[in-house]
Amino acid sequence: MSVAPDEALDLREETDTLQAPDTPWQVIVWNDPVNLMSYVTYVFRTYFGFGQEKAQKLMMAVHTEGKAVVFTGSREEAETHTNAMHGWGLWATFERAE
Amino acid sequence: MAQGFKSTRKGITASFTPEEAELMIKLFNDVALALEPEQGDDEDPLAALVGIKENTEAPTDPALARMLPVASDDPEVADEFRRYTEINLRQQKIAHLKMAAMDLQTGHLTLDAEHASAWAKALNDVRLTLGARLNITSEADAAQVGEKVDWKQIDSVEDYMAFVYNFVSWVQDTLMEAMLSEIETDR
Numbered sequence: 001m002s003v004a005p006d007e008a009l010d011l012r013e014e015t016d017t018l019q020a021p022d023t024p025w026q027v028i029v030w031n032d033p034v035n036l037m038s039y040v041t042y043v044f045r046t047y048f049g050f051g052q053e054k055a056q057k058l059m060m061a062v063h064t065e066g067k068a069v070v071f072t073g074s075r076e077e078a079e080t081h082t083n084a085m086h087g088w089g090l091w092a093t094f095e096r097a098e
Numbered sequence: 099m100a101q102g103f104k105s106t107r108k109g110i111t112a113s114f115t116p117e118e119a120e121l122m123i124k125l126f127n128d129v130a131l132a133l134e135p136e137q138g139d140d141e142d143p144l145a146a147l148v149g150i151k152e153n154t155e156a157p158t159d160p161a162l163a164r165m166l167p168v169a170s171d172d173p174e175v176a177d178e179f180r181r182y183t184e185i186n187l188r189q190q191k192i193a194h195l196k197m198a199a200m201d202l203q204t205g206h207l208t209l210d211a212e213h214a215s216a217w218a219k220a221l222n223d224v225r226l227t228l229g230a231r232l233n234i235t236s237e238a239d240a241a242q243v244g245e246k247v248d249w250k251q252i253d254s255v256e257d258y259m260a261f262v263y264n265f266v267s268w269v270q271d272t273l274m275e276a277m278l279s280e281i282e283t284d285r
Contacts, residue, residue, distance in 0.1 A: 033229070033236055034229035034234055035225075036274060038271055038275055042218070046281065082169050086166070086169070086187055087190055089219060091167050093171065094169060094170060094175075095172075
């Protein structure tokens with residue numbers, strides 16, 4: 001058995017530092033004028049396993065908006081995916097999600 | 099004239115003339131050579147052996163800078179990433195380029211999934227390199243280069259490079275359509 005504290009504790013400082021590592025990271029693929037649309041669609045379909053519609057939509061977002069977020073998750077995974085995108089020759093960066 | 103890639107029951111096939119095959123072998127080998135890790139004085143050979151790069155500056159050559167891009171707008175994050183990934187990335191790319199060059203010992207290709215994937219990446223790195231040499235930095239530049247498809251209108255080295263770029267783009271696009279159609283049939 002245990003005893004609860006007499007008054008509410010101030011956890012603000014603690015939770016701030018605890019939450020920081022949980023902030024998700026994201027991988028962004030940037031538009032470039034060389035990569036073919038068919039190629040980018042293929043990479044999104046096979047590497048990330050996206051369906052036809054989602055892969056096409058993301059590819060078009062990269063093309064028309066200049067970039068698209070293709071992954072959100074842990075920093076480790078974001079780094080792995082960024083590295084894989086570079087292996088495919090896509091221009092990718094990773095950053096903490098806003 | 100080349101026959102682009104097609105998806106067939108035996109695999110992904112294509113036929114190239116000896117001149118086309120020779121050109122592509124040269125392109126694959128040139129890009130592979132450019133990607134060889136440089137042996138700088140500041141590189142620790144033991145660290146390099148386990149894939150750790152001491153010099154974490156981005157390459158100054160525009161083609162290499164595009165193939166080995168900066169991974170973060172935070173310089174510290176980007177340097178650390180490059181330190182642990184660049185040597186391996188160069189080696190992967192070289193392996194794909196060499197595999198594609200070896201496949202071209204015959205002009206009649208039948209590629210399984212592993213070779214098709216190596217070809218897709220190798221052709222892409224050739225295009226990134228040619229694109230950098232041709233200074234393609236916008237969609238407008240790309241469209242202008244895309245017009246150089248008539249052999250008879252070539253009268254400069256740059257025109258020839260643009261012609262080669264368009265040939266390789268066509269080859270890669272036929273490969274990607276064939277590979278995409280194989281995903282559709284799998285489902």
